[in-house]
Amino acid sequence: MKIGMIGLGRMGGNMVKRLVLGGHEVVAYDRNPEPVKELQEENDVQGASSIPELVNFLEPRRVVWMMVPAGDPTEQTLETLLSLLSPGDIIIDGGNSNFRDSMRRAKLCRAQQIEFIDAGTSGGIWGLANGYCLMVGGENDAVHYCEPVFKTLAPENGYLHTGPVGSGHFVKMVHNGIEYGLLQAYGEGFEILKESQFPLDLPAIAALWNHGSVVRSWLLELLEQAYAQNPDLKNIRGYIEDSGEGRWTVEEAINENVPAPVITASLFARFASRQEESYGAKVIAALRNAFGGHPVKTE
Structure with a gap:
C-alpha cells in the first residue's frame, strides 16, 4: 500500500x-x-x-x-x-x-x-x-x-x-492519564528512597525491581537505563510538561462521575513542578504562623 x-x-x-x-x-x-x-x-x-x-x-x-x-x-x-x-x-x-x-x-x-x-x-x-x-x-x-x-x-x-470514530483517541487519552499516575508513583517512591536515612543505591534498586517484582515495568526499565547513563540525574530540572491528555482524562472522569484521585493528583503535581515559588505555599506558611506561631522562612 x-x-x-x-x-x-x-x-x-x-x-x-x-x-x-x-x-x-x-x-x-x-x-x-x-x-x-x-x-x-x-x-x-x-x-x-x-x-x-x-x-x-x-x-x-x-x-x-x-x-x-x-x-x-x-x-x-x-x-x-x-x-x-x-x-x-x-x-x-x-x-x-x-x-x-x-x-x-x-x-x-x-x-x-x-x-x-x-x-x-x-x-x-x-x-x-x-x-x-x-x-x-x-x-x-x-x-x-x-x-x-x-x-x-x-x-x-x-x-x-x-x-x-473517537474511540481510538478516547482510549489513548485514558492510556496517557494512567501513564501520568504511574510516572508520579515512581517519582515519589524514588524520592522517598533518596531522602531516607539509609545509603541506598537507587540505580541498583531500579535494576532489582525489574526482576520478579510486582512493580516491574517498561517504565522502570527506562529508569534503570536513565540511571545507568546519569546515576545522579544531574542537570535534569524537575519541570514536567503535560500534553493535555491528562487534563482531558480528569475532565471525562468528572463528566462520568468516576473518582480518579491518582490521575488528578499526578496532573496537579505536574503543575507544581513548574513553579519557582508557590504563592499558595506562602499563604499556608503565613496562616500557620498566624494561628500557631509556627516559624516562617524568609527570602
Whole structure:
C-alpha cells in the first residue's frame, strides 16, 4: 500500500521508516524540508514539498496519515486535505487529538464522503524498533482497508480496532492519564528512597525491581537505563510538561462521575513542578504562623 505521511517529528519520521521496512511505499511531507531530505537519502521514500504535491503523488483510494500537533495544526492540515481529496479517500489522525474533536472532524469528512480514522499512537522514540501500540477508531470498511498499515506499524497484538470514530483517541487519552499516575508513583517512591536515612543505591534498586517484582515495568526499565547513563540525574530540572491528555482524562472522569484521585493528583503535581515559588505555599506558611506561631522562612 502507498500512504502519505504528514509530519515527521519525534514519531512521524520513525513511523515512515517502519512502514518502508514493512514494504509500503511512502510519500512524506513536513513543513521543515530537512527531515524529508534525510528520509529520501537514507530510505526509499518519496518526498513532497507541499500537501497538494503529496496528494498528487498518491493514487485513489488515497490514505493520508497526519502526525502533527493537536489543535490548530491538525485542524489546518485537515482543512487543506479536504480541499484536495476525493470521495472514498481516507484521513488518519495519529496525533494526540481530543476525541471530541475527532468526532467533529469525522462529520466534516463524511459530508464529503471521505473517511476519517482516529489512531491513538503510543511508542515514542522506541516505536521504530519495538513497534507502535495503535488504538484505532473508525468505520469498519476504512479500518479494514488500512489494516496492512496498522499491522506493519504495530508489534504482534499491538493493534486494536476499538470501535467507532473517537474511540481510538478516547482510549489513548485514558492510556496517557494512567501513564501520568504511574510516572508520579515512581517519582515519589524514588524520592522517598533518596531522602531516607539509609545509603541506598537507587540505580541498583531500579535494576532489582525489574526482576520478579510486582512493580516491574517498561517504565522502570527506562529508569534503570536513565540511571545507568546519569546515576545522579544531574542537570535534569524537575519541570514536567503535560500534553493535555491528562487534563482531558480528569475532565471525562468528572463528566462520568468516576473518582480518579491518582490521575488528578499526578496532573496537579505536574503543575507544581513548574513553579519557582508557590504563592499558595506562602499563604499556608503565613496562616500557620498566624494561628500557631509556627516559624516562617524568609527570602
